[in-house]
Amino acid sequence: MEAVVGLVVMLLAVSHGVETKCDVRQKDGAQCYGALGGTVVLQLMDRVPERFTIEKKTIKILIWKKNEISQNINEVKYSFTSSDGTFRINNLIRSDTDEYTLKIRNSNGALLEVRTLQLSIQAPVSSVRLVSECLSQGEMRMSCSSEGGDSPQYSWTLDGRTLTEDKLLSGNHETDSITLRQDVSGVLLCSVKNHVSHLQKYQSISTCGFIFINCTESDETRITQWVFAANNKLCVEQTTTPTAPDTTVDPSVICGVQTAVAALLFIGIAAYFAWRKKKSQRAEGSAMPQEREYPETSV
Known part of the structure; x- marks a missing residue:
């Protein structure tokens, strides 16, 4: 149980531990933002002066004097790092949204510079x-x-x-x-x-299953609209495959054709041999010597 509680606390710390930064060096009236529950780091200066104060409205929340913090109204919430000139505000809450003023003075307390910044606290997107x-x-x-x-x-x-x-x-x-x-x-x-x-x-x-129809119906009606593809009945082309003609031939017809062809072939062959025979006979007749007849009155 203690482990579970510890894990929950750690997750909450991570989710609310957003750290933001804002550079306000040489800027007056800068706008800075901090995450609710997190930390904002304000880059105030490069070189730390002898004396300065940080005020929230008219309340001095931190005083720097003689190279050290001489006053800090809440050490857990506010801290200053002299090595890099940053001022941190921790555990940000809504009321931290306000105007902050940096006042730089010399060793005698004379005011040298005044800079203000506006800090706004926002809840991060979760x-x-x-x-x-x-x-x-x-x-x-x-x-x-x-x-x-x-x-x-x-x-x-x-x-x-x-x-x-x-x-x-x-x-x-x-x-x-x-x-x-x-x-x-x-x-x-x-x-x-x-x-x-x-x-x-x-x-x-992906698309919602609609298609765009741009066509003309058989009654010359022009259709231009989006329709659900699965239910579309507009301008649907006929896709029926035409029936092929029946090419089956009656066997009796085939038999008759074959008989006719055979008869023609037989007649052709017979005519050819008859013609050859007649031609041969004519040739033999022309080869025999002809008997000549002479009239009785011939000498």
Whole structure:
């Protein structure tokens, strides 16, 4: 049980132990921010003067004199490091939001310089949540919410690039809720930050299943709209495969054709041999000697 309690305390210390820094050297009226429950480190100077005071409104919270702190109203909360000229305010609470004044004096107490700064305490962002919702026309609404942060600022990117207007139907890349167009997909990232924290949450998104119809129906009606692909019945082309003609031939027809071809072939062969025979007979007749007849009155 003690180990569990110790772990919880450690986690709380880590989550509330945010340290921020603010450089106020040679600056008057600087704006600084600290995380609620954390520490702010104010860079006041490079060279430590002989005497100076730090005041919160009119209350002196720290006095430096003769190279040491001569007065500190709360040593746990306020500390000054002479080696680097930094002033730390620990365990920040809401009431630490105020104006602080640095007054530098010489050894005689004469005022040499006065500088002021405004410190604002903010709660850091503790978590980020993304919620997606498909709308009736295929648009996608994305909501980014955060917990624990004061004055959170939002920004969106898609695939590592700033989300542009051509991807959006409403909202912009600096709002907590946006509506994406029907064809947008990729890795969407929401960043939430304030002056003391910065958290991010990403989600891989795809389209809501809609397609864009741009065609003309059979009745000459022009269709241009987004429809859910699974239920689409607009401008659907006929995909029925035409029936191939029946090429089966009756066996009796094949048999008849074969018989006719055989008969023609037989007649052709017979005619050819008859022609050869007749030609041969003519040739033999022309080769025999002719008997000549003479009239009786011939000598």
